[in-house]
Amino acid sequence: MSTLIFEKSRQGRRAFAQAPAAMADVDWPEHLLRQDRPRLPEASELQVVRHYTRLSQKNFSIDTNFYPLGSCTMKYNPRACNSLALLPGFAGRHPLGPVSHGQGFLQCMYELQEMLKAVTGMVGVSLTPMAGAQGELSGVAMIRAYHVAHGESERDEIIVPDAAHGTNPATATMCGCVVREVPTNGEGDIDQAALKAVVGPKTAGIMLTNPSTLGVFERDIITVERIVRGAGGLLYYDGANLNAICGKVRPGDMGFDVIHMNLHKTFSTPHGGGGPGSGAIGVGERLLPYMPIPIVTAKEADGKTIYDWLTEHDMPQSIGRLSGFMGNAGVLLRAYVYMRMVGRDGMRRIAEYATLNANYLQARLRDAGFELAYPNRRASHEFIITLKHEAKELQLTAMDVAKALLDRNYHAPTTYFPLLVPECLLIEPTETESKETLDNFVAAMVEIAREARENGTSFKEAPYKMPVRRLDDVKAARQLDLKYRPEDA
Amino acid sequence: MSELPGDLLYTSEHEWLRREDDGNVTIGVTDHAQAALGDLVYVELPELGQDVESGGDMAVVESVKAASDVYAPIDGIVVAVNEDLADDPERINADPYGDGWIVKLQPSGDIDEGALLTPVAYQTLLDEEDA
Numbered sequence: 050m051s052t053l054i055f056e057k058s059r060q061g062r063r064a065f066a067q068a069p070a071a072m073a074d075v076d077w078p079e080h081l082l083r084q085d086r087p088r089l090p091e092a093s094e095l096q097v098v099r100h101y102t103r104l105s106q107k108n109f110s111i112d113t114n115f116y117p118l119g120s121c122t123m124k125y126n127p128r129a130c131n132s133l134a135l136l137p138g139f140a141g142r143h144p145l146g147p148v149s150h151g152q153g154f155l156q157c158m159y160e161l162q163e164m165l166k167a168v169t170g171m172v173g174v175s176l177t178p179m180a181g182a183q184g185e186l187s188g189v190a191m192i193r194a195y196h197v198a199h200g201e202s203e204r205d206e207i208i209v210p211d212a213a214h215g216t217n218p219a220t221a222t223m224c225g226c227v228v229r230e231v232p233t234n235g236e237g238d239i240d241q242a243a244l245k246a247v248v249g250p251k252t253a254g255i256m257l258t259n260p261s262t263l264g265v266f267e268r269d270i271i272t273v274e275r276i277v278r279g280a281g282g283l284l285y286y287d288g289a290n291l292n293a294i295c296g297k298v299r300p301g302d303m304g305f306d307v308i309h310m311n312l313h314k315t316f317s318t319p320h321g322g323g324g325p326g327s328g329a330i331g332v333g334e335r336l337l338p339y340m341p342i343p344i345v346t347a348k349e350a351d352g353k354t355i356y357d358w359l360t361e362h363d364m365p366q367s368i369g370r371l372s373g374f375m376g377n378a379g380v381l382l383r384a385y386v387y388m389r390m391v392g393r394d395g396m397r398r399i400a401e402y403a404t405l406n407a408n409y410l411q412a413r414l415r416d417a418g419f420e421l422a423y424p425n426r427r428a429s430h431e432f433i434i435t436l437k438h439e440a441k442e443l444q445l446t447a448m449d450v451a452k453a454l455l456d457r458n459y460h461a462p463t464t465y466f467p468l469l470v471p472e473c474l475l476i477e478p479t480e481t482e483s484k485e486t487l488d489n490f491v492a493a494m495v496e497i498a499r500e501a502r503e504n505g506t507s508f509k510e511a512p513y514k515m516p517v518r519r520l521d522d523v524k525a526a527r528q529l530d531l532k533y534r535p536e537d538a
Numbered sequence: 539m540s541e542l543p544g545d546l547l548y549t550s551e552h553e554w555l556r557r558e559d560d561g562n563v564t565i566g567v568t569d570h571a572q573a574a575l576g577d578l579v580y581v582e583l584p585e586l587g588q589d590v591e592s593g594g595d596m597a598v599v600e601s602v603k604a605a606s607d608v609y610a611p612i613d614g615i616v617v618a619v620n621e622d623l624a625d626d627p628e629r630i631n632a633d634p635y636g637d638g639w640i641v642k643l644q645p646s647g648d649i650d651e652g653a654l655l656t657p658v659a660y661q662t663l664l665d666e667e668d669a
Contacts, residue, residue: 465603471574522602526579 051107053533054090054100064094088535107516109460110321115486117410119431119463119475120214120262122292122314123321126383129390130317134382144374148357154378155356159345161385168396169288169308170301171331175340176376181289183371184309184328185220185256190368191307191332191339192254192283193224198339198366204253204281210239212261212467214287226253233469237265237423239273248280254306258287260294260429262467263422264407264475274304283307283335291315292479293404293430296397306333315399316384325377327384338366343375402480403430406487410478413491418498422470431477433470440472445501445508447472450494452511452519457493540569540664543635547651548660549611554635555654558642562617563649566639567599567608567630570664575601578627583619584641590614592653597640599630611654614643 092100110116116123134140142151162174178184189207196204207221208229218228229247232240239257255277260266267273277284286300286308292315300308312327313320320326332340343358358375361367391399407428414434415421422433439445451461451474463475478487500506510519546554552571556564572578582598590596590610597608597619620639623629630638655663 468604468606523577523579526602 051100051103054092054097055088055533055535057092057096057100058090060091062091062093062096064092064097066094109455114458114460115478115482115490116460117462117476117478117490118460119264119433119477120289120466121321121463122290122311122430122477122479123460124292124317124479125481126317126319127387127390130383130386131319133386134379139378139382142378144378152356154382155345155358156354157385158375158381159347159356161381161388162345164385164388165310165329165331167393168295168299169291169310169331170299171305171308172301172334173332173337173340173344174329175332175342175344176327176329176381177341177343177371178309178328178330179372179376180313180326181309181311181328182216182220184311184330185216185285185287186223187328187330187341187368187371188285188307188309189220189224189226189254189256191330191336192285193226194339194366194368195283195336196253201281204251206247206249206251207253207285208244208247208255208277208282210255210257210261211469212237212239212263213256213258214262214289215466217256217258217287221256227251233261233263237261237263237426238268241269241272241276244273244276248276248282250281252277252280252282254283254285256285256287257305258290259300260290260431262475263469264428264431264433264477265423265426266293266429270303278304289314290430293400295400296393296395297400301331301333306335307331312384313380317387318380318383325380327376327380329376329381338364339368340364341369341371342367343370399480400430403478404428406478406480406482407432407476409484410476410487410491413487414476414494417491417495419494422473430479431475433467433473433475435470436472436474439498439501443498443501445498447474449508449511450474450497453497453508454493455512456514457496459490459493540573541635542569542657542661544657546635546657547611548655548657549609550655550663551609551611553608553611555611557649561644563612563614563643563645564639565596565608565611565641565643566634568660569634571606572631572634572638575599575606576603577601578630580605581623581627581630581640583621583623584616586616586619588616589646590616590643599627599640608640610643612643612649613646615646616641617644618642 111123111125138153142154148155158176162176165174178187196202205226206229207226208231209217209221210231210233212233221228231243231247234240259270274284283306284304286305288308288310291310295315308331309328312318312329342360342364346357346359348355348357407430411421411428411432419434420438422435436447436450447464451464454461466475512518546556548554552568554566554568558564578599578601580600584596592610592613594610595607596610599606599608619641
């Protein structure tokens with residue numbers, strides 16, 4: 050492990066190039082002045098450059114290697130999105146400045162709302178949610194608000210298929226709802242008999258991830274819609290896997306009332322490690338009055354288009370504000386630039402190539418002897434292989450393969466998720482990878498399996514070449530100790 | 539092959555039940571369940587005196603891989619919980635049918651054994667899942 054920047058600190062060492070410009074001499078009241086020096090590290094510019102460059106080299110990132118992490122859509126983030134979002138007019142804009150000073154930014158946000166409506170088939174979009182989880186929270190909060198406003202506050206049950214994202218039941222619980230789980234059949238579709246059995250006068254709605262975390266598109270989506278709608282429930286579309294369908298089919302056309310979109314996945318803004326993200330939501334007519342604020346609106350005045358915020362005043366039934374301002378402006382701008390670059394036709398190509406790459410990789414791995422979890426289904430943008438036979442016969446578990454892949458310079462696919470499939474790897478290649486990369490990944494997988502089968506090689510100790518070796522995740526969960534204490538240094 | 543005591547009853551959710559002499563029922567998760575979950579790091583137990591309904595959540599077992607609900611296999615009242623699991627959840631891994639018991643219930647009525655699995659029926663279920 051490397052030393053911390055605090056451990057490199059020496060009193061009085063400075064990086065003068067980064068020193069702030071002289072501050073005006075303000076006569077602060079004595080009681081507002083801190084008495085102790087802040088415990089900040091003191092280091093030279095070169096030390097700081099080396100420290101953070103080294104740390105960044107330990108990072109396993111999409112910029113360095115293939116990153117087929119299922120359900121995360123780790124695709125390439127074009128550099129143009131970054132550079133345009135950092136234009137001084139955007140970066141220097143103060144969120145408390147008057148709207149007349151930020152018309153360009155507001156126009157971008159308005160157009161982003163319009164593009165997202167077009168992609169999803171919804172009639173309203175709010176960019177306010179700061180991340181996928183907040184988008185989900187807004188969605189279920191709107192469903193609750195709808196039922197309460199319609200005098201049906203007893204509707205508090207949210208149906209969640211067992212192939213949904215794990216955040217779905219958490220979201221429903223956070224909104225004070227009761228989760229009713231429905232199982233998935235052997236082909237990866239919702240068990241319709243079970244769904245019919247759970248709907249009723251307490252049904253608030255269903256949260257559906259489609260394509261599901263099993264990597265397949267719900268074939269009975271229209272029937273599911275009829276069953277839930279027939280019981281008086283609303284339909285929530287978890288759009289985390291929108292990459293598989295954008296430009297091809299629209300949740301609005303499937304009859305959904307609300308969708309959240311992870312702009313940081315589908316619309317290619319850097320993510321991982323907890324953000325910043327964007328969980329923009331789209332709604333149908335029923336939920337329009339309840340959208341989180343602020344929302345950007347456009348008005349015509351004196352032959353000109355003026356952009357402004359819709360607030361509590363305009364939307365009295367809104368579920369409210371989710372943050373001090375409006376989402377993560379930088380992430381929203383990157384998504385805007387990405388969508389403008391890709392265009393309407395490109396949107397369709399995203400889904401086509403994401404799906405083609407997943408199906409190619411799935412077929413190659415199947416032909417190489419790996420067992421598919423859903424062999425009869427075409428993959429969406431991701432698919433699952435199960436290593437249950439390898440685990441039993443060769444003691445080669447999904448975790449061992451994941452770690453062995455790291456040594457071969459591939460980020461591990463998602464492991465042990467979804468929970469329905471034993472010893473599974475959920476693999477999402479995304480549309481931005483070349484055929485050569487996919488072929489090389491197959492070769493690495495084949496080599497690992499052959500090593501275990503023919504030479505009895507154990508990968509229990511892998512990875513060997515990473516900055517840290519196999520971590521004791523049980524000890525980390527039971528006795529987590531990450532505290533840095535200066536007095537111990 | 540996981541261990542499967544012959545004197546217990548089982549559920550398709552991988553729980554076991556032991557009918558005690560005092561009429562109460564001790565419940566835990568099976569050896570197969572603990573092996574599938576992996577090393578446990580946390581167990582959430584119900585309150586004493588809590589009413590539980592057959593099929594409803596009763597406890598949560600959490601490993602580094604996943605958190606899983608433990609369902610009540612019968613209707614009843616919680617009369618004891620295994621407090622040792624709070625500090626020592628790995629007891630379930632080490633001894634799922636003994637020190638790793640989770641809850642004792644006082645059944646609310648007659649136990650419908652037809653709704654539960656015999657050791658042979660549970661073994662058949664495991665074989666099917668394994669196929």
